[in-house]
Amino acid sequence: MCMDSEKHMIYTFGGRILTCNGSMEDSRASEPQFSGLFAYHCQAATWSLLRDDSCNAGPEDVQSRIGHCMLFHARNRCLYVFGGQRSKTYLNDFFSYDVDADHVEIISDGTKKDSGMVPMTGFTQRATIDPDLNEIHVLSGLSKDKDKREENVRNSFWIYDIARNNWSCVYKNDQAVKENSNKSLQEEEPCPRFAHQLVYDEMHKVHYLFGGNPGKSCSPKMRLDDFWSLKLCRPSKEYLLRHCRYLIRKYRFEEKAQSEPLSALKYLQNDLSLTVDHADPDETKEFQLLPSALFKSSSDFIPLGFSDVDQTYAQRTQLFDTLVSFFPDNMTPPKGNLVDLITL
DSSP states (O other), X not given: OEEETTXXXXXXXXXXXXXXXXXXXXXXXXXXXXXXXXXXXXXXXXXXXXXXBOOSXXXXXXOOOBSOEEEEETTTTEEEEEOOEETTEEOOOEEEEETXXXXXXXXXOSOSSOGGGSOOTTSOEEEEEETXXXXXXXXXXXXXXXTTTTSSOEEEEEEEETTTTEEEEEEEEEOGGGGSSOOTTTTTSOOOOBSOEEEEETTTTEEEEEEEBOOOTTOTTOXXXXXXXXXXXXXXXXXXXHHHHHHHHHHHHHHHHHHOHHHHHHHHHHTGGGGOOTTOHHHHHHHHHGGGGGGSOHHHHSOTTOOHHHHHHHHHHHHHHHHHTTSOGGGSOOSSOGGGGSOO
């Protein structure tokens, strides 16, 4: 359910229709039925059917479901619907509905082979929207399906850029430690769950997560009462540029220290120091430890069994991989194995 405060409208979509099966002659009596897209005018106290449930693939048809995410963008005046479940089928489509123009736009039909670039299906999603940033945030957690609950259990947080029509996974963690006796990680982040609530403070840009069911087979009725907050911190372009320069010059210093220690010392004082954020305690401490490389022998830099060329190549490759992590996927080499791209 979503609220349009400007026009005093409430929008509802999907959900199971509960009926009394008085007649078994109806062929659909044994099949679940779903509600369509409705609008409720608060001042006039009237309901309007905007879209009925449809299994057709028409451009203006919508397929009702349960367990989906629906958000209202107050500025472009569109409803956004993602994911959900229909009978035993988990849906991964994504569409918008213009409430003023009465128009449906299919953003993603969920059939493309881009499962790694969108939130996973079959897992409980909670979504929020930020009209100022023109973004949709999706937290994917635990499946309500007992058969899928132990598969790929993880927390993942996705951001959808509406203007660029692009998904980005900003956080993903395999929760293999949730059964571990070590609770250090559990104290840093919430465990995967379903039946929880996620809300967003648009003014302070903070998410709040509360409660839910962790889906433990040994205690299926367990309910959580933990309360979490999440604030996304985005590095500025200036920070990224400075940090990339710091990483490049740091590596160049380490290379020069192996063969030209005096030149490396001057480079450290005159060039590398300019890229250090001396207000950052961690970066300052790392910078202060760099001169120790000047007093190491060349054998200390090269692991056993490696040649100079092998070690230089490995270190430069590692530096390159670090730098490309700051760039979008369309500007970087494929992250997966090229063999996986071959269709057999």
